[in-house]
Amino acid sequence: MTRIFAVVSQKGGVGKTSLVQNLGAELARAGHRVLLVDFDPQSNLTTGWGLDPGTAARTVYDAMSAPRESSDAILPVRRQLDLIPANLDLAGAELAFINAIDRNTRLRKALQPVADMYDVILVDGPPSLGFFTVNALAAAEEIIIPLQVHPYAYKAVDQLLTIVQQVQEINPRLQMTGIALTMYDRRNSLTTAIEDAARQRFGKLVFETVIPINVRVAEATLDGISVGEYEPDSAGARAYEALAKEVINRGA
Amino acid sequence: MTRIFAVVSQKGGVGKTSLVQNLGAELARAGHRVLLVDFDPQSNLTTGWGLDPGTAARTVYDAMSAPRESSDAILPVRRQLDLIPANLDLAGAELAFINAIDRNTRLRKALQPVADMYDVILVDGPPSLGFFTVNALAAAEEIIIPLQVHPYAYKAVDQLLTIVQQVQEINPRLQMTGIALTMYDRRNSLTTAIEDAARQRFGKLVFETVIPINVRVAEATLDGISVGEYEPDSAGARAYEALAKEVINRGA
């Protein structure tokens, strides 16, 4: 049974793309067949793998326009790790599908023909609550919310959970898998203040694994590789390896 | 002559809201009459001043709907520092004005009746390139782009400058004032790599002042105050004070 995750938060810069890239890489390394979907017009996930969004022959927008041929948009990036890229044209999708009855389930239709080829699919959402986030949630059955340990990101969670509830009306199987604390810095009191608030409010939903603030994560994107490839012993790489195990165990 | 700035970047989490709040606070402290405009449905700028977006009687959405009464949406937050708040309803503005001929200049019309009351107006944009960013650029005459010293944020600048050029067709007075390096960490090589690339490519457009990574900036938002109020001697507070001087000098 393929597990499809939406990685979402309307708060910008909380680590959505980094989580999709690095969790995806670790899951593939652990032997799972993984598909990543870049669902942000910024196409950071595509450039994070060293690809040029402008040269992608087919993208997630094409897959949404012609869902039955979505496999044409799949690019192999590593062993057992594929990507459906995005480019800036994706920004036009919201208006393009505005009158389509199935506007909110276009991505779901695009993933259906290819889902069986994978054990895990991770969708990287943009920093907004509209069309793209709704489509990502409608296509997924599980949700991971990266939570930067800062006040604005923490405040954003409630609003996001309201949208999740609304999407559950059209996608009843959709469930929260976990909240991942990111940019975690044990030395500062803000981190522990937000962590305490999150664990108190969301309990077991918050993953045990925290993603530390670690410049290697950002540096790796310059080379178009995952942090595990960039520096396997880094705090960032070890955290994503642990998160991969925790995510798999939560589904067992 | 009122200086109206759009503080924009489609990359999430680069420090747009923090810059508007803290630069605004420093400009007011230096004696300028300042208006801040929260133009992001997330309403982080509104909560950054300790206000509850849900209780705002009138918001920037009301001001866009009835531009002649925009002064009704103005809230005083500090001496010589006012705010036009936002709340989540703003997310509906894009569709609400979709067929309005003046959809791209609604914010400009809302600011016109009140501009003369201020020396500086700062508009905080959301992390996207669509309706809100276009409106912010159409309403402004100057642009500040916060540039987090990370690869994704650096890559976003070119795309943003393309949008700026397009908006200059409907707003010929619109000019770039500067690019502010944010989350700057002198100790790591990624910071200097991005700084070198930015100064080489954009030259004098990049402010001399850099905004260091400084947890006090994030902590201050918990208390609903500026970093200058939270800890005047912090690296963050001093940087915003210096940036305020540099912004004023650039307009002299």
Ligand SMILES: Nc1ncnc2c1ncn2[C@@H]1O[C@H](COP(=O)(O)OP(=O)(O)OP(=O)(O)O)[C@@H](O)[C@H]1O
């Ligand atoms: N654990 C980490 N430590 C240090 N830097 C990180 C970490 N995770 C991500 N980053 C960096 O922080 C920035 C924001 O992360 P990222 O782009 O993944 O967030 P996002 O939520 O996808 O942003 P957006 O809202 O723009 O899509 C990036 O430059 C990234 O390289």
Ligand SMILES: Nc1ncnc2c1ncn2[C@@H]1O[C@H](COP(=O)(O)OP(=O)(O)OP(=O)(O)O)[C@@H](O)[C@H]1O
């Ligand atoms: N110089 C800094 N040092 C440390 N933290 C900072 C700094 N500037 C901003 N922050 C924190 O980083 C996070 C991102 O900043 P901010 O919210 O201002 O960015 P933004 O570009 O407005 O984000 P969005 O794209 O979601 O609107 C916030 O939690 C903020 O408190």
Ligand SMILES: [Mg+2]
């Ligand atoms: Mg992203």
Ligand SMILES: [Mg+2]
């Ligand atoms: Mg903001």
